[in-house]
Amino acid sequence: MVAWLTDPFASPLLQRALAEVLVLSLACGPLGVWVLLYREAYAAESISHGMLPGLVLAVLAGAPLVLGAAAGVLVAAAGIALVARDERLGADIGVAVCVSALVGLGALLALAPASPARLQELMFGDLLGVTGRDIVLAAALAGAAGLALVGGYRSLLLVGFDRGTARALGARPARWEPALLAVLAVGTVAAAPGLGSLLLVALVLAPAAAALALTRRLPFTLALAAALAGISGAAGLVLSYHLELAAGASVALCAVALAALALLAGRQVAPAH
Amino acid sequence: MTGVEVRDLGGGYAPGRDALRGVGFAAAPGAIVGVLGPNGGGKTTLFRALLGELPVRRGEIALPAPPAYVPQTDRARLDFPVSAFDVALMGAYARTPFWRRVARADRDAARAALARLGLAEQAEATFGALSGGQRQRVLIARALLQDAAVLLLDEPFGGVDAVSAARIEALLAELRAEGRTLFVATHDVRQARGWDQVLCLHGRQIAYGPPAAVLTAATLQATYGSELIVLEGGRTAVGVGHHEH
Numbered sequence: 372m373v374a375w376l377t378d379p380f381a382s383p384l385l386q387r388a389l390a391e392v393l394v395l396s397l398a399c400g401p402l403g404v405w406v407l408l409y410r411e412a413y414a415a416e417s418i419s420h421g422m423l424p425g426l427v428l429a430v431l432a433g434a435p436l437v438l439g440a441a442a443g444v445l446v447a448a449a450g451i452a453l454v455a456r457d458e459r460l461g462a463d464i465g466v467a468v469c470v471s472a473l474v475g476l477g478a479l480l481a482l483a484p485a486s487p488a489r490l491q492e493l494m495f496g497d498l499l500g501v502t503g504r505d506i507v508l509a510a511a512l513a514g515a516a517g518l519a520l521v522g523g524y525r526s527l528l529l530v531g532f533d534r535g536t537a538r539a540l541g542a543r544p545a546r547w548e549p550a551l552l553a554v555l556a557v558g559t560v561a562a563a564p565g566l567g568s569l570l571l572v573a574l575v576l577a578p579a580a581a582a583l584a585l586t587r588r589l590p591f592t593l594a595l596a597a598a599l600a601g602i603s604g605a606a607g608l609v610l611s612y613h614l615e616l617a618a619g620a621s622v623a624l625c626a627v628a629l630a631a632l633a634l635l636a637g638r639q640v641a642p643a644h
Numbered sequence: 645m646t647g648v649e650v651r652d653l654g655g656g657y658a659p660g661r662d663a664l665r666g667v668g669f670a671a672a673p674g675a676i677v678g679v680l681g682p683n684g685g686g687k688t689t690l691f692r693a694l695l696g697e698l699p700v701r702r703g704e705i706a707l708p709a710p711p712a713y714v715p716q717t718d719r720a721r722l723d724f725p726v727s728a729f730d731v732a733l734m735g736a737y738a739r740t741p742f743w744r745r746v747a748r749a750d751r752d753a754a755r756a757a758l759a760r761l762g763l764a765e766q767a768e769a770t771f772g773a774l775s776g777g778q779r780q781r782v783l784i785a786r787a788l789l790q791d792a793a794v795l796l797l798d799e800p801f802g803g804v805d806a807v808s809a810a811r812i813e814a815l816l817a818e819l820r821a822e823g824r825t826l827f828v829a830t831h832d833v834r835q836a837r838g839w840d841q842v843l844c845l846h847g848r849q850i851a852y853g854p855p856a857a858v859l860t861a862a863t864l865q866a867t868y869g870s871e872l873i874v875l876e877g878g879r880t881a882v883g884v885g886h887h888e889h
Binding site for chain 2: 408522523524525526528529531532533534535536538539540541542583586587588589591592
Protein backbone atom coordinates (compact mmCIF):
# COMPACT_ATOMS: atom_id res chain seq x y z
CA MET A 372 0.00 0.00 0.00
CA VAL A 373 2.76 2.42 0.99
CA ALA A 374 4.66 1.45 -2.13
CA TRP A 375 1.53 2.07 -4.19
CA LEU A 376 1.51 5.63 -2.81
CA THR A 377 5.25 6.29 -3.08
CA ASP A 378 6.13 4.45 -6.32
CA PRO A 379 4.89 7.23 -8.59
CA PHE A 380 7.24 9.72 -6.99
CA ALA A 381 10.37 7.78 -7.89
CA SER A 382 10.18 9.57 -11.22
CA PRO A 383 11.66 13.10 -11.35
CA LEU A 384 8.74 14.02 -13.59
CA LEU A 385 6.26 13.31 -10.81
CA GLN A 386 8.52 14.77 -8.14
CA ARG A 387 8.46 18.07 -9.97
CA ALA A 388 4.71 17.82 -10.53
CA LEU A 389 4.22 17.18 -6.80
CA ALA A 390 6.42 20.14 -5.86
CA GLU A 391 4.46 22.37 -8.25
CA VAL A 392 1.06 21.32 -6.97
CA LEU A 393 2.09 21.58 -3.29
CA VAL A 394 3.51 25.06 -3.79
CA LEU A 395 0.29 26.14 -5.52
CA SER A 396 -1.87 24.55 -2.81
CA LEU A 397 -0.42 26.74 -0.09
CA ALA A 398 -1.78 29.84 -1.83
CA CYS A 399 -4.78 28.48 -3.76
CA GLY A 400 -6.46 26.77 -0.78
CA PRO A 401 -6.63 29.83 1.52
CA LEU A 402 -7.29 32.10 -1.45
CA GLY A 403 -10.31 29.98 -2.30
CA VAL A 404 -11.71 30.38 1.23
CA TRP A 405 -11.65 34.17 0.89
CA VAL A 406 -13.07 33.98 -2.64
CA LEU A 407 -16.00 31.89 -1.40
CA LEU A 408 -16.57 34.06 1.68
CA TYR A 409 -16.59 37.15 -0.56
CA ARG A 410 -18.96 35.33 -2.97
CA GLU A 411 -16.51 35.85 -5.83
CA ALA A 412 -16.48 32.26 -7.12
CA TYR A 413 -17.88 33.42 -10.44
CA ALA A 414 -15.12 36.00 -10.76
CA ALA A 415 -12.50 33.31 -10.06
CA GLU A 416 -13.96 31.12 -12.80
CA SER A 417 -14.28 34.03 -15.22
CA ILE A 418 -10.77 35.39 -14.80
CA SER A 419 -9.10 32.00 -15.23
CA HIS A 420 -11.17 31.00 -18.27
CA GLY A 421 -10.90 34.45 -19.80
CA MET A 422 -7.10 34.41 -19.88
CA LEU A 423 -6.98 31.69 -22.56
CA PRO A 424 -6.19 34.06 -25.47
CA GLY A 425 -3.23 35.39 -23.48
CA LEU A 426 -1.87 31.87 -23.04
CA VAL A 427 -2.29 31.05 -26.74
CA LEU A 428 -0.58 34.26 -27.81
CA ALA A 429 2.31 33.50 -25.47
CA VAL A 430 2.78 30.11 -27.16
CA LEU A 431 2.57 31.68 -30.62
CA ALA A 432 5.12 34.35 -29.66
CA GLY A 433 7.40 31.86 -27.91
CA ALA A 434 7.06 33.84 -24.67
CA PRO A 435 6.88 32.28 -21.19
CA LEU A 436 3.38 31.00 -20.34
CA VAL A 437 3.29 32.99 -17.12
CA LEU A 438 3.70 36.18 -19.11
CA GLY A 439 0.82 35.24 -21.37
CA ALA A 440 -1.26 34.34 -18.34
CA ALA A 441 -0.58 37.72 -16.73
CA ALA A 442 -1.50 39.60 -19.91
CA GLY A 443 -4.55 37.37 -20.40
CA VAL A 444 -5.76 37.98 -16.86
CA LEU A 445 -5.36 41.73 -17.28
CA VAL A 446 -7.30 41.76 -20.56
CA ALA A 447 -9.99 39.46 -19.16
CA ALA A 448 -10.36 41.57 -16.00
CA ALA A 449 -10.56 44.77 -18.01
CA GLY A 450 -13.06 43.26 -20.43
CA ILE A 451 -15.20 41.89 -17.62
CA ALA A 452 -15.12 45.19 -15.74
CA LEU A 453 -16.09 47.04 -18.90
CA VAL A 454 -18.94 44.76 -19.97
CA ALA A 455 -20.26 44.31 -16.41
CA ARG A 456 -20.81 48.05 -16.29
CA ASP A 457 -23.40 47.96 -19.08
CA GLU A 458 -26.71 48.20 -17.24
CA ARG A 459 -28.68 46.77 -20.16
CA LEU A 460 -26.94 43.43 -19.68
CA GLY A 461 -26.37 43.23 -15.95
CA ALA A 462 -23.10 42.06 -14.46
CA ASP A 463 -23.69 38.29 -14.69
CA ILE A 464 -24.75 38.24 -18.33
CA GLY A 465 -21.99 40.69 -19.23
CA VAL A 466 -19.34 38.49 -17.63
CA ALA A 467 -20.74 35.32 -19.24
CA VAL A 468 -20.74 36.87 -22.70
CA CYS A 469 -17.26 38.33 -22.23
CA VAL A 470 -15.74 35.07 -20.99
CA SER A 471 -17.35 32.96 -23.71
CA ALA A 472 -15.99 35.36 -26.28
CA LEU A 473 -12.48 35.18 -24.80
CA VAL A 474 -12.50 31.36 -24.61
CA GLY A 475 -13.76 31.28 -28.19
CA LEU A 476 -11.05 33.68 -29.30
CA GLY A 477 -8.44 31.57 -27.51
CA ALA A 478 -9.66 28.39 -29.20
CA LEU A 479 -9.77 30.13 -32.58
CA LEU A 480 -6.16 31.25 -32.24
CA ALA A 481 -5.02 27.89 -30.95
CA LEU A 482 -6.73 25.91 -33.73
CA ALA A 483 -5.39 28.10 -36.54
CA PRO A 484 -3.25 26.00 -38.94
CA ALA A 485 -0.13 28.00 -38.05
CA SER A 486 -0.43 27.31 -34.31
CA PRO A 487 1.43 24.47 -32.60
CA ALA A 488 -0.94 21.81 -31.27
CA ARG A 489 -0.89 22.80 -27.61
CA LEU A 490 -4.46 23.91 -26.95
CA GLN A 491 -5.09 20.96 -24.64
CA GLU A 492 -2.11 21.84 -22.52
CA LEU A 493 -3.24 25.43 -22.15
CA MET A 494 -6.75 24.49 -21.11
CA PHE A 495 -5.83 21.53 -18.92
CA GLY A 496 -2.28 22.39 -17.89
CA ASP A 497 0.87 20.34 -18.21
CA LEU A 498 1.61 19.24 -14.68
CA LEU A 499 4.05 16.54 -15.77
CA GLY A 500 5.92 18.95 -18.02
CA VAL A 501 6.85 21.56 -15.43
CA THR A 502 10.52 22.48 -15.18
CA GLY A 503 12.52 23.54 -12.14
CA ARG A 504 12.21 27.11 -13.32
CA ASP A 505 8.42 26.80 -13.56
CA ILE A 506 8.35 25.65 -9.94
CA VAL A 507 10.48 28.55 -8.73
CA LEU A 508 8.25 30.99 -10.59
CA ALA A 509 5.08 29.39 -9.23
CA ALA A 510 6.57 29.47 -5.73
CA ALA A 511 7.40 33.17 -6.03
CA LEU A 512 3.90 34.09 -7.25
CA ALA A 513 2.08 31.77 -4.86
CA GLY A 514 4.30 33.01 -2.04
CA ALA A 515 3.44 36.62 -2.82
CA ALA A 516 -0.28 35.76 -2.92
CA GLY A 517 -0.02 33.82 0.35
CA LEU A 518 1.86 36.62 2.10
CA ALA A 519 -0.72 39.17 0.95
CA LEU A 520 -3.48 37.01 2.44
CA VAL A 521 -1.63 36.63 5.76
CA GLY A 522 -0.86 40.35 5.98
CA GLY A 523 -4.40 41.33 5.02
CA TYR A 524 -6.10 38.75 7.21
CA ARG A 525 -7.76 41.13 9.66
CA SER A 526 -8.73 43.71 7.07
CA LEU A 527 -10.23 41.05 4.77
CA LEU A 528 -12.14 39.67 7.75
CA LEU A 529 -13.53 43.10 8.74
CA VAL A 530 -14.66 43.92 5.21
CA GLY A 531 -16.07 40.48 4.41
CA PHE A 532 -17.88 39.97 7.70
CA ASP A 533 -19.55 43.35 8.10
CA ARG A 534 -18.91 45.66 5.17
CA GLY A 535 -20.93 48.57 6.55
CA THR A 536 -18.91 48.80 9.78
CA ALA A 537 -15.49 47.89 8.34
CA ARG A 538 -14.32 51.47 7.88
CA ALA A 539 -15.19 52.46 11.43
CA LEU A 540 -13.15 49.43 12.57
CA GLY A 541 -10.13 50.33 10.45
CA ALA A 542 -10.44 48.60 7.04
CA ARG A 543 -11.60 50.23 3.80
CA PRO A 544 -13.83 48.05 1.59
CA ALA A 545 -12.83 50.14 -1.43
CA ARG A 546 -9.24 49.00 -0.89
CA TRP A 547 -9.63 45.37 0.20
CA GLU A 548 -12.29 44.15 -2.23
CA PRO A 549 -10.12 45.00 -5.27
CA ALA A 550 -7.07 43.72 -3.34
CA LEU A 551 -8.63 40.27 -3.04
CA LEU A 552 -9.33 40.22 -6.78
CA ALA A 553 -5.72 41.23 -7.43
CA VAL A 554 -4.46 38.37 -5.25
CA LEU A 555 -6.84 36.07 -7.11
CA ALA A 556 -5.33 37.23 -10.39
CA VAL A 557 -1.80 36.53 -9.11
CA GLY A 558 -2.83 33.07 -7.89
CA THR A 559 -4.46 32.38 -11.25
CA VAL A 560 -1.29 33.34 -13.12
CA ALA A 561 0.79 31.16 -10.79
CA ALA A 562 -1.40 28.11 -11.38
CA ALA A 563 -1.97 28.55 -15.12
CA PRO A 564 1.08 26.68 -16.51
CA GLY A 565 0.58 23.65 -14.26
CA LEU A 566 -3.18 23.26 -14.20
CA GLY A 567 -4.39 25.19 -17.22
CA SER A 568 -7.11 27.73 -17.72
CA LEU A 569 -10.02 25.33 -17.20
CA LEU A 570 -8.82 23.20 -14.28
CA LEU A 571 -7.05 25.58 -11.92
CA VAL A 572 -10.36 26.82 -10.51
CA ALA A 573 -10.88 23.37 -9.01
CA LEU A 574 -7.77 23.71 -6.84
CA VAL A 575 -8.90 27.17 -5.70
CA LEU A 576 -12.57 26.54 -4.96
CA ALA A 577 -13.06 22.85 -4.14
CA PRO A 578 -10.68 22.51 -1.14
CA ALA A 579 -12.02 25.82 0.18
CA ALA A 580 -15.62 24.61 -0.01
CA ALA A 581 -14.60 21.44 1.82
CA ALA A 582 -12.73 23.35 4.53
CA LEU A 583 -15.65 25.75 5.06
CA ALA A 584 -17.97 22.79 5.55
CA LEU A 585 -15.68 21.11 8.08
CA THR A 586 -14.47 23.96 10.32
CA ARG A 587 -15.94 26.73 12.45
CA ARG A 588 -12.91 29.02 12.96
CA LEU A 589 -11.37 30.94 10.11
CA PRO A 590 -7.67 30.23 10.86
CA PHE A 591 -8.42 26.48 10.82
CA THR A 592 -10.51 26.88 7.68
CA LEU A 593 -7.60 28.54 5.89
CA ALA A 594 -5.06 25.96 7.05
CA LEU A 595 -7.34 23.03 6.21
CA ALA A 596 -8.03 24.42 2.74
CA ALA A 597 -4.28 24.52 2.05
CA ALA A 598 -3.88 20.98 3.37
CA LEU A 599 -6.82 19.61 1.38
CA ALA A 600 -5.54 21.27 -1.78
CA GLY A 601 -2.18 19.59 -1.21
CA ILE A 602 -3.81 16.22 -0.54
CA SER A 603 -5.92 16.55 -3.70
CA GLY A 604 -2.76 17.33 -5.64
CA ALA A 605 -0.81 14.35 -4.32
CA ALA A 606 -3.77 11.97 -4.61
CA GLY A 607 -4.47 13.15 -8.14
CA LEU A 608 -0.89 12.46 -9.19
CA VAL A 609 -0.91 8.97 -7.65
CA LEU A 610 -4.17 8.13 -9.40
CA SER A 611 -3.01 9.55 -12.69
CA TYR A 612 0.17 7.40 -12.45
CA HIS A 613 -1.58 4.12 -11.71
CA LEU A 614 -4.64 4.60 -13.89
CA GLU A 615 -2.76 6.41 -16.66
CA LEU A 616 -5.04 9.42 -16.56
CA ALA A 617 -4.26 13.06 -17.34
CA ALA A 618 -2.48 14.52 -14.30
CA GLY A 619 -4.20 17.93 -14.08
CA ALA A 620 -7.65 16.45 -14.57
CA SER A 621 -6.99 13.83 -11.88
CA VAL A 622 -5.97 16.54 -9.44
CA ALA A 623 -9.10 18.55 -10.23
CA LEU A 624 -11.34 15.49 -9.85
CA CYS A 625 -9.73 14.56 -6.53
CA ALA A 626 -10.29 18.10 -5.23
CA VAL A 627 -13.95 18.02 -6.26
CA ALA A 628 -14.43 14.51 -4.80
CA LEU A 629 -12.96 15.70 -1.48
CA ALA A 630 -15.28 18.70 -1.49
CA ALA A 631 -18.31 16.48 -2.15
CA LEU A 632 -17.33 14.17 0.73
CA ALA A 633 -16.77 17.12 3.06
CA LEU A 634 -20.09 18.71 2.17
CA LEU A 635 -21.86 15.43 2.88
CA ALA A 636 -19.99 14.89 6.17
CA GLY A 637 -19.67 18.49 7.37
CA ARG A 638 -22.00 20.81 9.14
CA GLN A 639 -24.86 22.42 7.33
CA VAL A 640 -23.51 25.82 6.36
CA ALA A 641 -25.62 28.63 7.79
CA PRO A 642 -27.94 30.09 5.16
CA ALA A 643 -26.55 33.07 3.30
CA HIS A 644 -27.98 36.25 4.69
CA MET B 645 -14.89 64.63 27.46
CA THR B 646 -16.60 67.04 25.11
CA GLY B 647 -19.90 66.37 23.49
CA VAL B 648 -21.10 66.23 19.91
CA GLU B 649 -22.03 69.33 17.95
CA VAL B 650 -23.59 69.34 14.50
CA ARG B 651 -24.36 72.45 12.49
CA ASP B 652 -26.47 72.72 9.33
CA LEU B 653 -25.68 69.16 8.28
CA GLY B 654 -26.97 67.88 4.97
CA GLY B 655 -26.06 65.38 2.32
CA GLY B 656 -26.69 61.95 0.89
CA TYR B 657 -25.33 59.18 -1.28
CA ALA B 658 -25.28 60.98 -4.64
CA PRO B 659 -24.82 64.64 -5.62
CA GLY B 660 -28.06 66.61 -5.82
CA ARG B 661 -30.09 63.94 -4.02
CA ASP B 662 -30.12 64.79 -0.33
CA ALA B 663 -31.15 62.01 2.02
CA LEU B 664 -30.94 64.42 4.91
CA ARG B 665 -30.79 68.19 5.41
CA GLY B 666 -31.13 70.91 8.02
CA VAL B 667 -29.72 68.93 10.93
CA GLY B 668 -28.23 70.85 13.86
CA PHE B 669 -27.93 69.93 17.52
CA ALA B 670 -25.57 69.71 20.47
CA ALA B 671 -25.37 66.65 22.72
CA ALA B 672 -23.51 66.76 26.02
CA PRO B 673 -21.20 64.01 27.28
CA GLY B 674 -23.11 61.42 29.27
CA ALA B 675 -26.30 61.80 27.27
CA ILE B 676 -28.48 59.30 25.44
CA VAL B 677 -30.00 60.77 22.31
CA GLY B 678 -32.93 58.86 20.86
CA VAL B 679 -33.02 59.17 17.06
CA LEU B 680 -36.58 58.74 15.78
CA GLY B 681 -37.92 58.69 12.27
CA PRO B 682 -39.57 56.49 9.67
CA ASN B 683 -37.55 54.04 7.59
CA GLY B 684 -35.71 56.10 5.01
CA GLY B 685 -36.11 59.10 7.28
CA GLY B 686 -32.35 59.63 7.56
CA LYS B 687 -31.35 57.84 10.79
CA THR B 688 -28.67 55.66 9.21
CA THR B 689 -27.66 58.55 6.93
CA LEU B 690 -27.01 60.70 10.01
CA PHE B 691 -24.85 57.93 11.46
CA ARG B 692 -22.91 57.63 8.20
CA ALA B 693 -22.30 61.38 8.32
CA LEU B 694 -21.06 61.21 11.93
CA LEU B 695 -18.74 58.35 10.90
CA GLY B 696 -17.35 60.51 8.09
CA GLU B 697 -18.57 58.00 5.49
CA LEU B 698 -21.35 59.90 3.75
CA PRO B 699 -20.34 60.44 0.10
CA VAL B 700 -21.91 63.90 -0.08
CA ARG B 701 -21.84 66.05 3.04
CA ARG B 702 -22.32 69.70 3.91
CA GLY B 703 -22.20 71.48 7.25
CA GLU B 704 -20.05 70.99 10.31
CA ILE B 705 -19.61 68.09 12.71
CA ALA B 706 -17.53 68.36 15.89
CA LEU B 707 -16.75 65.07 17.63
CA PRO B 708 -14.40 64.39 20.57
CA ALA B 709 -13.07 61.29 18.74
CA PRO B 710 -14.16 58.93 15.94
CA PRO B 711 -17.38 57.22 17.03
CA ALA B 712 -18.00 53.49 17.36
CA TYR B 713 -20.85 52.09 15.28
CA VAL B 714 -23.19 49.21 16.06
CA PRO B 715 -25.02 48.17 12.87
CA GLN B 716 -28.36 46.45 12.68
CA THR B 717 -27.61 42.81 13.38
CA ASP B 718 -28.80 41.62 9.96
CA ARG B 719 -25.95 43.53 8.31
CA ALA B 720 -23.30 41.08 9.58
CA ARG B 721 -22.72 37.78 7.74
CA LEU B 722 -23.96 34.65 9.47
CA ASP B 723 -21.98 32.18 7.37
CA PHE B 724 -18.51 33.36 8.44
CA PRO B 725 -16.53 30.86 10.54
CA VAL B 726 -16.04 33.25 13.48
CA SER B 727 -16.91 33.00 17.18
CA ALA B 728 -18.55 35.64 19.35
CA PHE B 729 -15.08 36.26 20.82
CA ASP B 730 -13.58 36.73 17.34
CA VAL B 731 -16.23 39.34 16.52
CA ALA B 732 -15.80 41.23 19.80
CA LEU B 733 -12.04 41.28 19.24
CA MET B 734 -12.53 43.07 15.89
CA GLY B 735 -13.06 46.22 17.94
CA ALA B 736 -9.31 46.17 18.71
CA TYR B 737 -8.11 45.63 15.12
CA ALA B 738 -7.71 49.34 14.33
CA ARG B 739 -5.08 49.77 17.04
CA THR B 740 -3.23 46.53 16.19
CA PRO B 741 -0.49 46.68 13.50
CA PHE B 742 -1.16 44.01 10.86
CA TRP B 743 2.02 42.08 11.63
CA ARG B 744 1.28 41.82 15.38
CA ARG B 745 -0.95 39.48 17.34
CA VAL B 746 -3.84 41.26 19.06
CA ALA B 747 -2.58 42.32 22.50
CA ARG B 748 -3.35 40.18 25.54
CA ALA B 749 -4.99 43.20 27.20
CA ASP B 750 -7.37 43.46 24.24
CA ARG B 751 -8.16 39.75 24.32
CA ASP B 752 -8.99 40.10 28.02
CA ALA B 753 -11.07 43.18 27.22
CA ALA B 754 -13.04 41.21 24.60
CA ARG B 755 -13.90 38.52 27.15
CA ALA B 756 -14.83 41.19 29.69
CA ALA B 757 -17.05 43.00 27.17
CA LEU B 758 -18.89 39.78 26.33
CA ALA B 759 -19.29 39.01 30.05
CA ARG B 760 -20.64 42.51 30.62
CA LEU B 761 -23.37 41.73 28.10
CA GLY B 762 -24.12 38.36 29.69
CA LEU B 763 -22.39 36.34 26.99
CA ALA B 764 -19.40 34.92 28.90
CA GLU B 765 -20.56 31.37 28.18
CA GLN B 766 -21.22 32.04 24.50
CA ALA B 767 -17.74 33.46 23.81
CA GLU B 768 -16.68 30.41 21.81
CA ALA B 769 -20.05 29.94 20.10
CA THR B 770 -20.19 30.54 16.34
CA PHE B 771 -21.62 34.01 15.68
CA GLY B 772 -24.12 32.80 13.08
CA ALA B 773 -25.53 30.19 15.48
CA LEU B 774 -26.51 32.75 18.14
CA SER B 775 -29.99 34.26 18.44
CA GLY B 776 -30.66 37.70 16.98
CA GLY B 777 -30.54 39.32 20.40
CA GLN B 778 -27.29 37.59 21.31
CA ARG B 779 -25.73 38.64 17.99
CA GLN B 780 -26.78 42.23 18.68
CA ARG B 781 -25.06 42.02 22.06
CA VAL B 782 -21.88 40.65 20.45
CA LEU B 783 -21.84 43.60 18.03
CA ILE B 784 -22.23 45.97 21.00
CA ALA B 785 -19.34 44.18 22.76
CA ARG B 786 -17.26 44.81 19.63
CA ALA B 787 -18.07 48.54 19.90
CA LEU B 788 -17.11 48.50 23.60
CA LEU B 789 -13.63 47.28 22.57
CA GLN B 790 -13.23 50.48 20.55
CA ASP B 791 -13.56 52.40 23.82
CA ALA B 792 -15.13 55.32 21.96
CA ALA B 793 -16.47 58.47 23.60
CA VAL B 794 -19.37 58.47 21.14
CA LEU B 795 -21.40 55.39 20.21
CA LEU B 796 -23.92 55.13 17.38
CA LEU B 797 -26.41 52.28 17.75
CA ASP B 798 -28.64 51.54 14.75
CA GLU B 799 -31.89 50.07 16.06
CA PRO B 800 -30.25 47.91 18.73
CA PHE B 801 -33.65 46.82 20.02
CA GLY B 802 -34.98 45.75 16.61
CA GLY B 803 -36.08 42.13 16.74
CA VAL B 804 -34.23 41.23 19.96
CA ASP B 805 -35.59 39.05 22.77
CA ALA B 806 -36.62 40.49 26.16
CA VAL B 807 -33.45 39.30 27.96
CA SER B 808 -31.21 40.93 25.36
CA ALA B 809 -33.26 44.13 25.41
CA ALA B 810 -32.95 44.39 29.20
CA ARG B 811 -29.18 43.78 29.02
CA ILE B 812 -28.72 46.38 26.32
CA GLU B 813 -30.89 48.92 28.14
CA ALA B 814 -28.85 48.46 31.34
CA LEU B 815 -25.58 48.78 29.42
CA LEU B 816 -26.71 52.04 27.80
CA ALA B 817 -27.33 53.48 31.27
CA GLU B 818 -23.84 52.37 32.38
CA LEU B 819 -22.20 53.92 29.33
CA ARG B 820 -24.09 57.15 29.94
CA ALA B 821 -22.82 57.15 33.54
CA GLU B 822 -19.27 56.79 32.18
CA GLY B 823 -19.73 60.10 30.37
CA ARG B 824 -20.12 58.70 26.84
CA THR B 825 -22.53 60.17 24.32
CA LEU B 826 -24.91 57.63 22.81
CA PHE B 827 -27.07 57.98 19.71
CA VAL B 828 -29.71 55.28 19.57
CA ALA B 829 -31.91 54.91 16.51
CA THR B 830 -35.22 53.43 17.55
CA HIS B 831 -38.88 53.10 16.65
CA ASP B 832 -39.94 52.88 20.29
CA VAL B 833 -41.32 56.27 21.27
CA ARG B 834 -42.07 55.15 24.82
CA GLN B 835 -38.48 54.03 25.35
CA ALA B 836 -37.16 57.33 23.99
CA ARG B 837 -39.17 59.17 26.65
CA GLY B 838 -36.73 57.78 29.24
CA TRP B 839 -33.66 59.19 27.51
CA ASP B 840 -32.03 62.63 27.68
CA GLN B 841 -32.65 64.07 24.23
CA VAL B 842 -34.71 63.11 21.21
CA LEU B 843 -33.87 63.89 17.58
CA CYS B 844 -36.76 63.51 15.13
CA LEU B 845 -35.86 63.07 11.47
CA HIS B 846 -37.94 62.87 8.32
CA GLY B 847 -35.51 63.69 5.54
CA ARG B 848 -34.80 66.81 7.57
CA GLN B 849 -34.69 67.62 11.26
CA ILE B 850 -38.22 67.90 12.64
CA ALA B 851 -37.27 68.57 16.26
CA TYR B 852 -34.50 68.19 18.84
CA GLY B 853 -34.68 68.55 22.60
CA PRO B 854 -35.69 66.84 25.83
CA PRO B 855 -38.34 64.14 25.31
CA ALA B 856 -41.01 66.00 27.27
CA ALA B 857 -40.73 68.96 24.92
CA VAL B 858 -40.23 67.06 21.67
CA LEU B 859 -42.48 64.02 21.88
CA THR B 860 -45.76 65.77 21.27
CA ALA B 861 -48.52 64.47 19.06
CA ALA B 862 -47.84 67.23 16.51
CA THR B 863 -44.11 66.48 16.26
CA LEU B 864 -44.70 62.73 15.97
CA GLN B 865 -47.26 63.38 13.27
CA ALA B 866 -44.72 65.49 11.37
CA THR B 867 -42.02 62.84 11.88
CA TYR B 868 -43.91 59.73 10.95
CA GLY B 869 -46.79 61.07 8.87
CA SER B 870 -49.07 58.27 7.77
CA GLU B 871 -47.06 55.62 9.63
CA LEU B 872 -48.35 56.96 12.90
CA ILE B 873 -51.10 54.99 14.57
CA VAL B 874 -53.22 56.81 17.10
CA LEU B 875 -54.38 54.43 19.80
CA GLU B 876 -57.60 54.74 21.74
CA GLY B 877 -57.40 57.27 24.54
CA GLY B 878 -55.13 59.56 22.57
CA ARG B 879 -51.91 57.57 23.11
CA THR B 880 -49.76 57.22 20.07
CA ALA B 881 -47.73 54.34 18.72
CA VAL B 882 -45.63 53.96 15.61
CA GLY B 883 -46.63 51.38 13.05
CA VAL B 884 -43.50 49.55 12.02
CA GLY B 885 -45.07 46.32 10.81
CA HIS B 886 -43.51 46.71 7.38
CA HIS B 887 -40.08 47.00 8.90
CA GLU B 888 -39.42 43.27 9.12
CA HIS B 889 -36.77 42.31 6.55
